Amino acid sequence: MIKLIECPRDAMQGIPGFIDTAIKAAYINQLLEVGFDTIDFGSFVSPKAIPQMRDTAEVLDLLDFHDSKSKLLAIVANLRGAEEALSFPEIDFLGFPLSVSETFQQRNTHASIMEALKTVETIQNLCEVKGKKQVVYLSMGFGNPYGDPYSPELVAEFVEKLAQLQIETISLSDTIGIATPDLITQLFEVQIQAFPQIEFGAHLHSRRESIAEKVLAGLRAGCKRFDGALNGLGGCPMAKDDLVGNMATEVMIETLESEGYSLGLNKSELVEAMKLTHFVFNS
Template identity: 80%
Template sequence: MIQLIECPRDAMQGLPEFIDTAIKAAYINQLIEVGFHTIDFGSFVSPKAIPQMRDTAEVLEMLDLHKAKSKLLAIVANVRGAEDALRFEEIDYLGFPLSVSETFQQRNTNASIAQALETVETIQNLCQTKGKEQVVYLSMGFGNPYGDPFSPDLVAEFVQKLDELEVKTISLSDTIGVATPELITEIFQVQITSFPHITFGAHLHSRVEDINEKVLAGLKGGCRRFDGALKGFGGCPMAKDELIGNMATEVMIETFKEEGYSLDLNQMELEEAIKLSNSIFL
């Protein structure tokens, strides 16, 4: 069974012009109608760092979750953000960006890797107390542009530390779109074999022409949890100047179908969501 995570937060966060709160909520409500496993809908971070997400709490109040089967995920970058997110019963997952690159950890959360690991531990304890789950995103998980050390063994060291903290979901993130199919397969195979009790996800950024082979590589490696954004909008504004977009959800869906996977999505509502995305992301 494929877990498909739709990421409007990632699609919107780097846009320079503020999207009206009501429009954000209408779009996320439409995505909920599609029936994705999880919606990465917003973040509780500094409005100075990511001004587009300053209205996440207001957006949440406008969501129609009465019949929703989708879970909600919010990104946090520190303990204060986690405490803010945990005030809302509607949020199921707190996502934290932990980088295997020291340079990117500093750029993304203004903290060292050692400090970030302490934050992960604190958030994990808070989540366990509140009955929530933390999803740790291992950013720069397939390489980095800064010359920082990287290897599959290094990724495994980070996973080992997270396993000791009882983190149950880890999303390996190709923040700048450099992963080759061979590396994607290798890293997922090694991690899934070594830590079968952990759910590993793929948060890959990619050019459109490379999406199919990257999805197939992830599937070959044993991954069954994939993040995407309709039309491939977005990318990480903290990574480098040139954004590489998210994996286009509609392209991934076709690949899954061709491989025989059932996604249990409402096709009509998906088509409406794509139309709405085209009006928001000009």
């Protein structure tokens, strides 16, 4: 079964103008109607670092789940954020950004990789107590622009450490959009075979014209979990100045359906969500 993770949080977080809380909530409520497996809806991080996400708790209070099957994921960058996220019963997953690049780990969470791994372990213990799941994003998982060490073998070392911590979901993240189809296939194939107990996801950033080949590369390797954002909006504001957008969800849907996958989405609600993106991100 294919899992699509829709990421309005990633789409919104780098936009300089503050999006009104009610507008954010209305957009996420529409996404909840579509039938995505999970909505990456917000983050509990420093408002100084990511001011766009300072109202995540208020947005959550305005969400109306109806009969939505979608689960909620919130990003956290430290123990304080994790504890806040864990106080909300509506949140199913806590996402933590662990970087293969030391430079990016410092830029993104103001902590070393070693410190971040300790935080992952603490959050994992808290999640087990609270009945939640942690999703670890391996940022810069396909290379970095800083000259920090990188290799597929290094990625495997990180996955091994996370496996020892009983992490069940790891999303390999191409934070700056440099992954090639060959590297995507290689990384996922090796990790999926080596760690069958772990669900591996693809959080890739890409130019629109390269999305289909990247999805197909992941599929070839056995990846069944893909993150995206409608219209390919967003990118990581901590990575570098010029953002490479998220994988456009609508292109991923077209690619996956052309391969024969039935995604179980409400297409009429998807059309409405696509219309809303133009209002939300230009308001």
